[in-house]
Each structure stands twice: as structure tokens, then as C-alpha cells.
Amino acid sequence: MPTHYTGTVEEIIALNTFIKLTRATESLNARLAAKGTLGNLTITQFGVLEVLYHLGPMCQNEIGAKLLKSGGNITLVIDNLEKRSLVKRQASPEDRRRRTITLTETGRKLIQEVLPVHVQAITAEMSVLNPQEQSTLANLCLRLGKKD
Amino acid sequence: MPTHYTGTVEEIIALNTFIKLTRATESLNARLAAKGTLGNLTITQFGVLEVLYHLGPMCQNEIGAKLLKSGGNITLVIDNLEKRSLVKRQASPEDRRRRTITLTETGRKLIQEVLPVHVQAITAEMSVLNPQEQSTLANLCLRLGKKD
DNA sequence: CGATTATTATTCAATATCAAATTATTTGAT
């Protein structure tokens, strides 16, 4: 029904699964964005603050690796966060190529305030599946996402 | 382990599932992009050609609804496809606000050529899960993506 | 009929995103 592609049974199943996975992720994110629980942050900005909050200061490279984003992208996102004084760049003493990124007090306060609200929103959206179903989904996704 | 957030069991499970879902989708797409099976098309351009190929000519609005993209975005993507002569805009006779988008012969040839290769790549990536697991995943995602 | 409302596409401004090129620095091998 969703797939109009003609191919082997294996291909139809794979394509159908891929499409549903993609659509679930996109529509979930669209609904979360519509709820406005991200506190005037983009998804990626939120991700950067969140990773700094939970894992402590780190260089841009590491942030990019955690979030699966390119270096050039992280440079821009950090630029925009820095303009709003949510993070700051510091020279790294051991390696002068690196800039260590730290949360400012403002940044910490913001993520502390926004995170629980956003987690609530995620929890509400996910609740169409019961905990066991969610765990099943998480495990399947974990295997699919491997190789990172 | 992946989630450093402190909250209720329900929240932890939901957040963990959400993160794994997001990462699976992103890393899957990154690996597919790396394979270069998209024939010099971006994901969205591919999506536009694919939907026109399988569902026939339609106006930009409809394309946007299918792909969950904004109107402004579709205008630009169609612009870029039109520059490469892969689609063309036609005035709609019944409604002069609409532009009907049609595949050109070049566009049809391209998507016919690229689609099977890309489906193969998707099938290969999905094959870490057996067909039954894929179906389970598809069903869970379908329920999660509802409300579109 | 005529005015209000809705819909379609476009434009604009801001942010995201990647890949490729560049610069600065570090590391490793000889």
C-alpha cells in the first residue's frame, strides 16, 4: 500500500520499513517542534547544549561526533550559540588546534529549564507505544544504527 | 547508559527510545548518502522525482504534503530540479494558482535508473534485521508516525 | 453580486548542512 515499487519480497519489506522509519522520525520531530518545547532553540542547538550539560566541556570535534554533524556545521551552530552567550569558546592548553566549548551560566540555566519540559513532550508522544513496545523499538533501532 | 537524564522510568524509556530512533534514522541516511546511490540528487530531490514517478503529475502543494516539507522549500527544490531539466512546471487549467509539476523524459529516465540501485542499497542496510523484525519495526513506526 | 476568507506559489531572512579548500598545529616515522 505505501510502496509502489516493484521488486523482490525482500526489497518491498526493506523499503516499506525504511519509509515508515523515516516518516515516524520526521513526523515525531515535526510534532515536537510544533509544541515549542525547545525554548527558542533549534534541534541541533538543543543537542549541543544537552551534550555539554550531561558530558561536560568538550571540543567542537567531539560535539560533531556525538551529534553526527560535520565540522563546518558545528562551527556555525557554536557561532550562533555564542552570539546568544549560551556557550563560550576557550583555548585548549594541551592542544592549540582545539577550542574547548563550555556552557555559560545562562546556557546551563536554559538547558536545565528546557530539558524536563522537552522530555515530557517526548514521553507524551512516545506513549502511543507501551514501555515494552518502546524497548523493542529501541533495540531494533540500536541494531540498525550500529556501525557508528 | 545512553541517557544521562534523571527522571521517571517512563521518561527514561521514552527518551532512550527516541534517541535510538533518531540515531538509527540519521546514521542509516548517512551511510546511504555515502554509498552515492542517489545519482547526484539530494534526498528531497530524489523524493520529489520518486513521488512524481509513482503517483504522476501533481501540484507543489501536494508534493509538499507527501514529503512533509514546507511550501517555500518545495518551490526551491523544484527550481533546482527544473534547472537540470528533470521536471517542468505547467499551468493548471482548472486552477490558475496551481503549477502542475511533471517529470521530463530526462527526469523519468534518471529516476528509473537510480531507484533500483537505491532500493538495493536500502535493502542491504536493512538486512541486519530479518524480515520479521523489519515488519515489527515498520508496525511500531507506523503507530508512532500516525496523526499525519 | 461583492466582500471576506482561503488557498497556491513565491520571496525573504535566518539557520542548517555538507563537501571541499585552507590554515594552524600536532604527531609520527625515518
Added chain:
DNA sequence: ATCAAATAATTTGATATTGAATAATAATCG
């Protein structure tokens, strides 16, 4: 120790993406 290769950040150019504003057209309702 020196030189080559690797790594970190930045810049640039192209495309994506949204939301808001606008213009053109259509539909509705009083």
C-alpha cells in the same frame, strides 16, 4: 630533529528548511 601525514577549526559555495509576508486566484456567504 625534520619532514610528511594527520587532525582541528574555519571559510566558502551550494542546497535545504522553516516561518512569515506577499501576490494572485478561487471559493464562500450574506
